[in-house]
Amino acid sequence: MLEYVLFDKKPFQLFVDWLKEQGVACETEIEGDSYLIHVPEDLDDELMDAIEEKYDVCMDMNQELLEASVYDARDEYNMSGLIVTLKDGSVSHADVDPDLINRLLTVISADELGELVTAIADAVENPQPKSFCQRQREE
Numbered sequence: 001m002l003e004y005v006l007f008d009k010k011p012f013q014l015f016v017d018w019l020k021e022q023g024v025a026c027e028t029e030i031e032g033d034s035y036l037i038h039v040p041e042d043l044d045d046e047l048m049d050a051i052e053e054k055y056d057v058c059m060d061m062n063q064e065l066l067e068a069s070v071y072d073a074r075d076e077y078n079m080s081g082l083i084v085t086l087k088d089g090s091v092s093h094a095d096v097d098p099d100l101i102n103r104l105l106t107v108i109s110a111d112e113l114g115e116l117v118t119a120i121a122d123a124v125e126n127p128q129p130k131s132f133c134q135r136q137r138e139e
Contacts, residue, residue, distance in 0.1 A: 001027070001038040004055050008065045009035065011058035018054050022047065082113070084121050 006012040012028075012035035019026045019039065024047070027038040039051060080098040085091055094117075104113055128135065 002041055004037040004039065006035045006037070006058055006062050007033055008062050010065065011061040012037070014061070015054060015058040019051070022050070024051070082117050084117055086121060087125050 004015065006015060015037060016026060016028060019037070024039060024043065026040075029036045029038075043051070080096055080101045082094045082096055082101075083091055084094055108116075130138075
């Protein structure tokens with residue numbers, strides 16, 4: 001069985017209904033926020049290509065719905081933040097414009113952003129009056 005995954009009920013139902021119209025027997029299950037569709041592997045190539053095309057359309061719809069819900073949620077609160085853990089273990093929340101965070105996350109990963117925040121927190125807690133190059137030359 002081939003497995004297709006969608007994350008919104010609307011494209012899931014659209015895909016399942018389309019499969020039934022094509023005469024494709026499928027099995028479905030819901031696991032948390034994931035809608036799984038199992039399709040037999042022994043279908044002819046032409047039908048498999050059509051299934052892939054329909055799945056791509058449903059995935060695009062899925063993405064649009066996800067982006068719309070994120071946008072709606074952002075409009076409701078319009079805030080984001082970073083968690084900064086200090087050397088003593090205390091935590092501070094830095095409020096940051098969500099557009100800035102979104103732009104950052106288009107070019108670096110969340111882990112990389114975390115490394116940057118940690119480096120900045122370390123620099124604040126352990127000030128270095130000399131530049132990195134100066135410290136390297138002295139060592």
